[in-house]
Amino acid sequence: MASKEREYINKMRRQYRSPIEWLKDVETRYGADAEQKLSYKEAQDIYSESIGWAIWNDIAMQDFWAEECGYGHQWNEDNPKPIIQKVLATLNTMADHLRRGRELGLSEMEQQVVDTLWGWVPHNYEDNYVACAREVSKAIVRLLPADTEIRSEEGYALYYNKVLGEVKKLAEKHDVDFDTSGYNLSVGYLYEWLSNEYGLVSEDACDWEE
Amino acid sequence: MMFQDNNTRHDSDMFSLAMQRRMDMMLQNANKLFSLGWLRKRLWKEFVNLIGETPATEYGNYSRVLLGGYERRFMWEYLSVCQKSISDLKRILENAYDDTDPLKELLEEREELIREFARMPLSKTWECVKNDNHSWRNFARRLPFADFSRKEDITRFFLILDRISVITDILCRKAKEYGLEVDYSSLDTYDVQEQRKQISDEVLIEAIKSVGSFLTTDSTWTAVYCVLRDDYGIQNQSQFERDVQKFGLKKLAKCPDGTVSRTIANNVYLSLSIEDWPSDKKFTKLAAALREAIKAELAK
Structure with missing residues (x-):
């Protein structure tokens, strides 16, 4: 759960x-x-x-x-x-x-997506990045598996791949720099940050809290 | 814990995992990422073409021509600092103390510079620049040449890039290109990744054909894989199997998926380097024969 x-x-x-x-x-x-x-x-x-x-x-x-x-x-x-x-x-x-x-009217999540796509803070919130981030955050929420599903590494890999495909499309649409032909720092940030959205936690972390 | 004194930038604990991974990857692939002889050649060719295309009436406004467009700006910025650091490096190489090794100093300096380079915002997609005609153009279009406040960043970026590339060339035994005399005898003791030799498919196929009499069963392909692994740094077993299937060598044994990993699991000595294999095995003889065949093909 x-x-x-x-x-x-x-x-x-x-x-x-x-x-x-x-x-x-x-x-x-x-x-x-x-x-x-x-x-x-x-x-x-x-x-x-x-x-x-x-x-x-x-x-x-x-x-x-x-x-x-x-x-x-x-x-x-x-x-x-x-x-x-x-x-x-x-x-x-x-x-x-x-x-x-x-x-600029960005929600917390949208602002974090802009930072991730830009790959560095601070920056000037370019218009195309903001527009792209708004659509990306919608996609992130839309693709998120239901709360009833158990979170696992495999499930995260599937979810991440789906989101990455969506981000690539949207980046092209908005002329955002998201080249994945080599290691791109934005991709690294996205991988790390998205695991929080997905809810990937090491097994004993939740129990340890109790 | 966090605030111990005498810490250097190497303790990058506080950087994010993505950044740490990037630094490690850049250090591992430094020789590949920063051997920029090809870039110099391409940019110089571009520059010469540009002069040829420019009409004589425009010569007075040549700076305007050079600064038009991000690609030209990239070309100009790179060529203007290109090899600027040679005189400094020459001084380091020639004036080393007797008990220090200048090459080791250069290695350490390069590591520092690469860590700094990896942390620069401008270098975000440097890994995507490859030896072809469009990737550097893509990279150039991303640099913020229009933003005047970042002019210093851009200059520093190119200076560091140039210094890393010159040091890399020196460490890759190409010092003669810069007119430097370097004693490389000490280099083997350090952990420098040599640039991997490349082997073309044609040479490989011809060599395999000439040792065809050995390749009677599927598992014998493992020896071919081990030669490529030891001599040419090929690590991907399933890719090797797919390549062999693509060659379509009809008279020889096939190489179905999983052959290599299965054979190595059954004959553990195959995971050692070829020199350590027992000499009476068939695999050892095949490996030796294949090495000679490749040598003979390359000599042709």
Whole structure:
């Protein structure tokens, strides 16, 4: 039964705060001078929670966080200023990106599909990508097996192939860059992200929660 | 755990699985993805053609001609940074300390650069560029040349691409093309994937015909597969079986689906490399004969 998996995934998705919520939280606590007042520990929390949020919601965003504030940067407790600035700047960029998506009237899922198709965040929400994402998200919902069906790896492979075929058609229709003659990062993102929509969870994950 | 000091970019734990897979695949196929001699040749030919097509009255406005269209922009950007990094690499190769190996340094540098390249937004579909006339054009049309704010990104993209390709050529023993003298004796000790040799179907068919007397039963095809596996890196067993069926060699034994995997399962030594096979087996003799036949065919 898929309802258990769906419940688990929804729980994981809501477990972390999104960049918009984090930014609101930081602004209410510190106002304009967040850069001076934010502590090293809090910057760590923002970074790791945002990565967690991105893993369950928007995979492209995960790579952006890792690129901007990942290991390559100086996480040094004695000199925390640079990394705190970096974390805040990234948080602002991400919240701004999500807000712009909302202003365009995109649902959460549609916005995530745009990010997946574009293969990178932030971006300017090109018209053809938005139009394509709207149709793709409809197809994703339409092709989803019924909740009564048991979720399995094989079932996911079938579902993924169906969606991929649909995405290819729609990408061609809207002139979206979706070349699959080699490894395309968008395809990798789609494969990872779609498993959440489908409800593919490792066997013991749901039981472990109880 | 997450915030240990002294970590380098190699600890890519926080990147998504899709990105990590991409980096691994790029590193594995680096020699194939970044041997760009063909691209230089094609672009140069394109450039010469473009000069030929341009009327003499337009020579004054030549920059305008070059910048018209994404493909021309790609050509211009690539050719203008092309082989820029040679002098720097020459310095690294010539001025190495006695106890360090410059080739090892280049290998490490290339790994870093490829990781950076894989993470660049512009390189999203680089794997789709192949040695033909249209795939690089498709790639060029995707680059955001019209977006002025990304000009720096584009320049950096081409510089890194050029540096990786020159290092790849040096590591693939093509340093002479750049007028560099490199001692390759140390290279065998590192885990460098050699560019796989290719064998054409015609050569293979002729060689198989000349050892036809060995190929009396279905399972003997496994030895042919093992020669191709060891010498030419062919791994796909069912593809090999299908190829053999497509050759349609009438007088020889057939090679039905599943022959190779079944034979290797029954004769475990076949999964070793041919040099380690017992010398009294028929398969060993067939493999040796086939290798000589291929050598003789290639010499013709």
